[in-house]
Amino acid sequence: MNRFAALLDRLAYEPRRNGKIRLIAAYFRHTPDPERGWALAALTGALSFRNAKPGLIRQLIGERTDPVLFALSYDYVGDLSETVALMWPAPHGLNDTEPPSLEAIVHAFTHMGRAEMPAVLTSLLDRLDETGRWALLKLITGGLRIGVSARLAKTAVAALGDHAPDAVELVWPGLAPPYQELFAWAEGRGPKPETEDPAPFRPVMLSHPLEEADVEKLDPAAFRAEWKWDGIRVQAARAAGPDGRHVTRLYSRTGEDISGAFPDLAEALAFDGVVDGELLILREGRVQSFNVLQQRLNRKTVSAKLMLDYPAHIRAYDVLVAAGEDLREQPFAARRARLEALISAHPAEGRLDLSPLVPFPSWDALAQARADPAAHGAGEDAEAVEGVMLKRADSPYLPGRPKGPWWKWKRDPHSVDAVLMYAQRGHGKRSSYYSDYTFGVWTGETSGTGELVPVGKAYFGFTDAELIEIDRFVRRHTVNRFGPVREVVHTPTEGLVVEVAFEGLARSTRHRSGLAMRFPRIARLRWDKPPLEADRLETLEKMIGGEDESHAPRRPTAVLGKQRSPAEEM
Amino acid sequence: MRPEELLHTTPQGLYSPAGDFFIDPTRPVARALITHGHSDHARAGHGAVLATRQTLDIMAIRYGEAFAGTVQAADYGARIEVNGVGVRFHPAGHILGSAQIALDWRGCTIVASGDYKPGADPTALPFAPVRCHVFISEATFGLPVFRHPAPAAEIAKLMDSLALFPERAHLVGAYALGKAQRVMALLRAAGHERPVLLHGAMEKLTAYYRTQGIDLGDTRPARDASPTERAGAVVLCPPGALADVWSRRFPDPVTAFASGWMRIRARARQNGVELPLILSDHADWDELQVAIRATGCEELWVTHGQEDALVHWATQEGLRARPLHMVGYGEEEGESAAPDASAPEAPPTPEVAP
Numbered sequence: 001m002n003r004f005a006a007l008l009d010r011l012a013y014e015p016r017r018n019g020k021i022r023l024i025a026a027y028f029r030h031t032p033d034p035e036r037g038w039a040l041a042a043l044t045g046a047l048s049f050r051n052a053k054p055g056l057i058r059q060l061i062g063e064r065t066d067p068v069l070f071a072l073s074y075d076y077v078g079d080l081s082e083t084v085a086l087m088w089p090a091p092h093g094l095n096d097t098e099p100p101s102l103e104a105i106v107h108a109f110t111h112m113g114r115a116e117m118p119a120v121l122t123s124l125l126d127r128l129d130e131t132g133r134w135a136l137l138k139l140i141t142g143g144l145r146i147g148v149s150a151r152l153a154k155t156a157v158a159a160l161g162d163h164a165p166d167a168v169e170l171v172w173p174g175l176a177p178p179y180q181e182l183f184a185w186a187e188g189r190g191p192k193p194e195t196e197d198p199a200p201f202r203p204v205m206l207s208h209p210l211e212e213a214d215v216e217k218l219d220p221a222a223f224r225a226e227w228k229w230d231g232i233r234v235q236a237a238r239a240a241g242p243d244g245r246h247v248t249r250l251y252s253r254t255g256e257d258i259s260g261a262f263p264d265l266a267e268a269l270a271f272d273g274v275v276d277g278e279l280l281i282l283r284e285g286r287v288q289s290f291n292v293l294q295q296r297l298n299r300k301t302v303s304a305k306l307m308l309d310y311p312a313h314i315r316a317y318d319v320l321v322a323a324g325e326d327l328r329e330q331p332f333a334a335r336r337a338r339l340e341a342l343i344s345a346h347p348a349e350g351r352l353d354l355s356p357l358v359p360f361p362s363w364d365a366l367a368q369a370r371a372d373p374a375a376h377g378a379g380e381d382a383e384a385v386e387g388v389m390l391k392r393a394d395s396p397y398l399p400g401r402p403k404g405p406w407w408k409w410k411r412d413p414h415s416v417d418a419v420l421m422y423a424q425r426g427h428g429k430r431s432s433y434y435s436d437y438t439f440g441v442w443t444g445e446t447s448g449t450g451e452l453v454p455v456g457k458a459y460f461g462f463t464d465a466e467l468i469e470i471d472r473f474v475r476r477h478t479v480n481r482f483g484p485v486r487e488v489v490h491t492p493t494e495g496l497v498v499e500v501a502f503e504g505l506a507r508s509t510r511h512r513s514g515l516a517m518r519f520p521r522i523a524r525l526r527w528d529k530p531p532l533e534a535d536r537l538e539t540l541e542k543m544i545g546g547e548d549e550s551h552a553p554r555r556p557t558a559v560l561g562k563q564r565s566p567a568e569e570m
Numbered sequence: 571m572r573p574e575e576l577l578h579t580t581p582q583g584l585y586s587p588a589g590d591f592f593i594d595p596t597r598p599v600a601r602a603l604i605t606h607g608h609s610d611h612a613r614a615g616h617g618a619v620l621a622t623r624q625t626l627d628i629m630a631i632r633y634g635e636a637f638a639g640t641v642q643a644a645d646y647g648a649r650i651e652v653n654g655v656g657v658r659f660h661p662a663g664h665i666l667g668s669a670q671i672a673l674d675w676r677g678c679t680i681v682a683s684g685d686y687k688p689g690a691d692p693t694a695l696p697f698a699p700v701r702c703h704v705f706i707s708e709a710t711f712g713l714p715v716f717r718h719p720a721p722a723a724e725i726a727k728l729m730d731s732l733a734l735f736p737e738r739a740h741l742v743g744a745y746a747l748g749k750a751q752r753v754m755a756l757l758r759a760a761g762h763e764r765p766v767l768l769h770g771a772m773e774k775l776t777a778y779y780r781t782q783g784i785d786l787g788d789t790r791p792a793r794d795a796s797p798t799e800r801a802g803a804v805v806l807c808p809p810g811a812l813a814d815v816w817s818r819r820f821p822d823p824v825t826a827f828a829s830g831w832m833r834i835r836a837r838a839r840q841n842g843v844e845l846p847l848i849l850s851d852h853a854d855w856d857e858l859q860v861a862i863r864a865t866g867c868e869e870l871w872v873t874h875g876q877e878d879a880l881v882h883w884a885t886q887e888g889l890r891a892r893p894l895h896m897v898g899y900g901e902e903e904g905e906s907a908a909p910d911a912s913a914p915e916a917p918p919t920p921e922v923a924p
Binding site for chain 1: 713714715716717719727734735812813814815816817818825833834835836838839840841842843844845846876878879882883886
């Protein structure tokens, strides 16, 4: 366990994807079975055992330490698990014994009763080092947040040999911890594991963004176009198991099984095959905005009321398997025909429909449709259209993001002029640059009046040359420092105006402005504009007006994809 | 007599009315006794300075030969009378030349320990406990969450990372005096034989350590290193340089920081550190207790750091204990400083941006 804990500790600080993969792969290479298999289970979220409550941990530390010293320490460290891990008084003499393995820990926590928890936990804490105690406490309180996705851990398994990450993904659904047959296969020592899951995840095909410059080179006749829906990508797999009963699973685009969050949808599906599409909320036949869909995301279970108020739906655009036949090698046009047949045969109580093709004679015509979906067939659903998808009629279904067969051509994003307020240093290659920016707009009746309130944070969109310019500006115009964050000058006459592009707005109780932006990025630097000409909060309020909801999205962080910054906490 | 007649606090630092001298004063005074060369303890501009030979040398390197009116070198263990007060310097184990200063006068002994660490360090004489009536201790890591791990285990983390990422330079933030040289010595002890690249701020002090017989292996100025030499090299720089434009000459580095503060995750993360190395030149919680008990003192005065916790512990041990509420220490250099707070805007050295 101490070794796995050291890995978790290092991963928690490593910002680079490739760095994480190398760290995990090195751990797998140097750790024997079955220990590494339990580690893989922990990293992919496949472990489930009785969680310990913070109250128990407080009680255990309270029995062993001076209350004044504990209070001073907790106040200083600020995190309960970390404080306890660091100040736990390990009894002398136990340091020489072999520390418990991760396997032993998983075994203990899976099989014990609640009454045994204090004694088992104490004995483990006595035998681990500081990092080991920290990792154990994080693991059993369910707070293991180290920025490693299941996909990343599987990629590290693939890196042990010469299999592609997608190949690991394909065999994964039939496997269980401690994954000995998977490691044997990955290292070239054993046969490919047979998947026993009748409805496994198939790696999805992704598209590249289309630049205006690319368009000229493409032949419109070779492509088919569809609306790009603003929902979440979903793969619905349904097949009969060995006992003849059908298994239905819904997967996210990374292969996470999300069936539990959408039982209403899973139960309604009646086809036999694998369908690729967009998960949307439909009310009275009309597609709702992403803000509405958010109410059903990031939930492990779901109430009957939520299912009734937010009925989930799949708008399908591809079929990978139909009636046991793998169609992925077939061209898009042929798959499309099979998809149309499959949906008309299995309408699934109206929860499955076809994403229509958008006919277009020329790129100009498609550009018009993209600019105004309502007038080009999307009708009342136009607000949920974020652009068009282009797919080559002759393209097979390929895992990953091959360049050429699929393109996404998004609608022009919204934009506002905002004033740079805070800047934070980046990570990795950017660790010497101020590259994360918090920007704000005016609260007053007119621009330049009232105060600036933060409305978002962006850390991309600018060129390398622009990054150097902004970094220089930040260093020369710092008015305050908070750890790695700098407050930069932002008065009506002094400051940097940035044009921020974003995909949408949602209400948020987390930000002082009451708003959160989706995918904000720096579109342009407006050195020409004084801050008093930046936009007002009211402008943003008007943008949100049409799609207002009675309550704020449950998790704006999931939309912004960023942790709250110290600047926002002030 | 009361111990305060021998030594008490003033706005300039600890002052001895009996001997008319200050210990580690924060402002220029007529007569100063200096425990060690870190700039929050050793300042320029005093009339007369009494310190170990090595501390005097370090002050001369940092401030120039004319850093004080007159200087006098104190040998470890030798008794020197200053206006009737007996003064002895004893090893503190903190950095090269560091000392505890023991005062005796009319049967009362007070030890001002400066910054100290009892743990092993190949670059400093080991800490020697001194029997006394009053012991004056720092409390930089005076909380039970601070138990420093074995230095060799921390260096092993750096060696593992070098093996895993052999194409990336490993930038290690370390204080230019003491910590940097200790990291070099530990690396050599762990079998690392490649040249260590140095930021300009470390070159003179590292050269001085060599003249004192401390083997630090091959070191080279980082600014002269070719891209091949930089790949997979250990590069030592002051903590502030990690976030400075200086670091841009290294493509995709691993950012490490050698400090006792790295024990606290939020602290490491706040500074953008990717490889925290818990290496401290101050006593940890257990070491503070052992050191204080070893003096047999009746009274404990706590200078700077986490005074409340240490005073609480000492009181429960039956000692008379109180914080001195001294300001100005742990702010210039040494580990008491929050690493980022002292990050300079421009490199404090002749180094230039690429």
